[in-house]
Amino acid sequence: MTTPTLTDRYLFAAARSVPETQRTEFRSELAERIGDSIDAKVDAGADREAAELDVLTELGNPDALAAAYADRPLQLIGPAHYLLWKRLLRLLLAIVLPCVAFAYVLGQLISGAGIGEIYGGTVVVLINVTVHLAFWTTAVFAFIDRVSGGKSVLEWKPEELPVVVEPPRNQLRLDVVSNLVLIVLTALVILVGPGLIPSPDGAGPVPFFEPATWAWLQWYLLAVLVAQLVFWLLLLRHGRWSYRFVFASLVLAAAAALPIAATLAGGTLVNPEFLARTDWTDAVEQLGSQGPVASVLAVSVVAVAAVWPIDGFVKARRARQEEIAR
C-alpha cells in the first residue's frame, strides 16, 4: 500500500461531508480538477510537489469547498430567519429571566437560605436558563432554516408596520386626573382598609397592622398623599414635566416607601398577634424582624418607589428635547 498523497487526503476530507449518493461522482470531479490544475502548473515549469501544495492551498478548507459544490448553506440561521430569531430570543430572555430570578429568590428565602447561598444560586440558575433558552431557540430556528431551504416561513405584510404613536395633546391632563383618582382611592384604603381585613381564625377581631405603628403611619401616609395631590396640581399648572418635577416625584415616592420598608424589615408593621392566628405556622418568624419574607417585601417596596418616577423622567426628557428642537 502506498502512502496517501496530499491530494488523496484532500479528496478524503472533502468527500467525507458530501452525501453518500453523490460521493463517488464528487470525488472524481474534484480529482479531475486538482489533477488538471497541478498539470497546468507543472507545464508552466513548477515542481510537481510544490504545484500540488499550491493547488490545494488555493482550494482552501475542504469542508467549505464541499459545501460550495453541494450548494449547502454555511450558516446556522440564514438572513431569512435571523431577525425573527433575534427578536424572539430577546423577548424570551426579557420575560423569562426576571420571572425565574424572582421565583428562585422567593423560594430560597422561604426555605431559609442564607444571602450568599441565594446570590450564588441565582447566578447559576440564571446562567442555566439563559443557556437553555438560547440553545433550544437556536436549534429550532436552525432546523426551520434547513427545512425551509432558506426561504422565510413568515411573509412580511405592510399591515405589520408599527402604528406611529403620537402622545395625545391632553396627555398631562389624563395623567393628572388618573393620579388624583389613584390618590383618593389610596387614602380610602388607608382609612378604611385595615378595618375590613377579617380575623384569620374567626375568633374575635384582631388588627392586621401593629397598632402602635399604624397609629402614626396612617397619618403620615395621608400627609404624603396630600403632598402628592399638591404635586400633581402644581404639575398641571406648570403645564409639562421638567427635571425638577421628576426629582420631586422621586422624593415623594421615597417618603412613602421608606417608612413602610423600614417597619416591614424591622417587624413592626404587621401585627404579630394577627400572624400567630393564621394557618401559616412560621409566619411570625418569616414576617417578623429580619424575617426573610419581610426583607423581600421591603426591598420590593423600595424597588417600586425607585421605578415610579421613570415615566415622569421619560416625559421630562421628551419635553426638554422638544424645547431644544424648537
Place this chain on the structure above:
Amino acid sequence: MGEDEIEAGHRQELRRGTVGLACLLRLRTPDYGYALLESLGADGIDVDANTLYPLLRRLEKQGLVTSEWSTGEARPRKFYRTSHEGDRLARVLTDDWHRLDAALRGLIERGES
C-alpha cells in the same frame, strides 16, 4: 473598505451573471472543466475556478447541461454539453444581454452629448 475593493466588488457583481451564459454558449461544443476555464479566459471571460466548478455542477443539477465521463485520456474527465433546455435559456439570456447593451448604450450616449 478601500476604493479598489469597492471597484473590484462592483466589477465582480457586473460579471457574475454573464459567466452562466458564457458557459451555456461555449458548451454547445462539449468540453471538460479545466479546458473550459482556459478557453473562457482566452475568449476574454475571466472566471475564477472556485466559481466555475460549482457553477457547472449547479447547471447540471438544473438540467441545463448534460455530462459524460471520458476515460480515454490520462485521467477520467467529465465532459459537459449544453442541453436542449440550456440552449433555450441561452437564447433568452442572449436577448436580455442585447437589450441591456442597447439600454446602456443609450444612457452612455445621452451622457456624452
